[in-house]
Amino acid sequence: MKSLLLKKYGDIGKALSFSEIDKPIPNDNEVLIEVKAIALNPIDIKIAKGDLKAILPSIVKKPKLGFDICGIIRKTGSMVTSFKNGEEVFSRLPLHKGSGFAEFVLADPDHVASKPKNITHEAAATIPLAALTCIQAISKYAKAKAGQSILIDSGSGGVGTFAIQYAKSLGLNITAVTSHKNEVLVEILGANRVICYDFESFLDDGEKYDIVFNLIGDNNPLRSILAAKKGGTVVSIGGPPDIRFVLKLKINIIHKLLLYPLFGLMSLPIKILALVKGVNYYRFLTESDGKQLEIVKGLIEKGKIKPIIDRTYPLEKYEEAFEYLKTNRVKGKLVLNKIY
Ligand SMILES: NC(=O)c1ccc[n+]([C@@H]2O[C@H](COP(=O)([O-])OP(=O)(O)OC[C@H]3O[C@@H](n4cnc5c(N)ncnc54)[C@H](OP(=O)(O)O)[C@@H]3O)[C@@H](O)[C@H]2O)c1
Structure with a gap:
């Protein structure tokens, strides 16, 4: 073949x-x-x-x-x-x-x-990948409950467009970050509020969220922590991996021991800020899971996610x-x- x-x-x-x-x-x-x-x-x-x-x-x-x-x-x-x-x-x-x-x-x-x-x-x-990432971020790690607020940064890509619809299906109050050109798209998908990053930062208004789902790399996890409520959760699929991330990797122990100090150091500013602000922080790699895809199948067949x-x-x-x-x-x- x-x-x-x-x-x-x-x-x-x-x-x-x-x-x-x-x-x-x-x-x-x-x-x-x-x-x-x-x-x-x-x-x-x-x-x-x-x-x-x-x-x-x-x-x-x-x-x-x-x-x-x-x-x-x-x-x-x-x-x-x-x-x-x-x-x-x-x-x-x-x-x-x-x-x-x-x-x-x-x-x-x-x-x-x-x-x-x-x-x-x-x-x-x-x-599959977008759906599993959102289920694992929003339900498994953040343990989202109906009525909670979530900031999704960003809302218009493969993961973001799914995240908005999934968060809606759970009854969350959604603020999505996107560029101005995609504002209407994320509104149609279910965002209650849109922040256009080309005009303003989500930190400008001082609003704090129960959950922040960060999809962007570089220093964005630090910004996400500043936007989370005390006791809230930041789940990130961008930015440096941390020690918990290494623990979950399917690699041998020697390789893990080599990565601990490296990733520990890279993620140190994030960990310190999360500790100071009283925010739970998770940086994770998506896992394959057929049972979670069955849940998604149901949501799609009910028309809750497109x-x-x-x-x-x-x-x-x-x-x-x-x-x-x-x-x-x-x-x-x-x-x-x-x-x-
Ligand atoms: N568990 C994991 O570790 C995991 C799982 C899945 C994905 N990822 C990673 O997560 C990231 C997102 O994945 P994806 O599949 O959604 O990517 P994608 O579909 O390629 O994302 C493209 C979108 O990102 C938006 N974007 C670009 N820069 C932005 C910014 N500064 N602020 C807000 N939005 C911005 C763009 O919208 P505009 O044109 O409006 O800027 C575009 O719609 C990737 O880096 C991917 O590798 C990690």
Whole structure:
């Protein structure tokens, strides 16, 4: 079968190329999925550049890309009882597995869920990573309750557009940060209030939130902590990893011991500020989880969450798609279809 593989670290457009490889065979506990659509994520670009070499050694040995897929089960391992041939499914493949830019891919059934019936393969492929990230940030770490306030920084990308809709479904009061050009989009998605970062900062009005969900890197986690109430929670998917982040990585103990001081030092200003302000702070890496995707399926089928697709490309236009992703201006998600 044909597969789009990362041959060397570098600029993703040039680092990827098509190869003819053997069709994978599922072991007893795996399913074989015929891929119908695959969504792009910034992490594909980061892995291709080699930015994650320090934290994901399995990827260093055999770098893999392509994590958000939708398709059809074509074969099940002998121990698999949760899925059958012909079932339409979607999944976020874990980082060490990836390989979704291919005609077929193997998956652990625990990472797979039935595709929502009311949307296309393309739309379903845009959901898994963004959805899992939002469920884990807002429900698992922040333990959000209806009526609480949340600041989502930022609201217009793949994760942000899902976060606003998910927070709405939980009954949260949402303030979303975006550029002026995307103000209407985030309002339509359900933000109660919009802060346009090109005109004002979310720190200007002194408002404090029960939860701050930070999607931006650099020093943004520090700004997020300043915007959280005492006793509130900041959950971040941007900025430096911390020691708790290292503990969760699937790497050996020696590698962990090397990363502790490095990440401990990098995240020290954030930890100190969180302590001083009495704010809970979490920096996490999203985990694959089929059960959480089943919850999302329900929300989509009830019409509470709609996939937001900026552009759809045929697979062979992957370079063009990644060039657009690199601009950091995508509204919602980018998806590749017509896999082969
Ligand atoms: N658990 C994890 O560790 C985890 C999981 C998922 C994603 N991530 C990371 O989280 C980040 C967001 O992911 P994504 O998939 O949502 O990315 P994305 O879709 O590529 O984000 C693009 C959006 O970011 C907005 N944006 C850019 N600069 C901004 C700024 N200064 N303030 C507010 N909004 C800004 C842009 O809107 P404007 O044009 O309006 O600026 C655009 O709509 C990425 O860095 C990704 O790697 C981490």
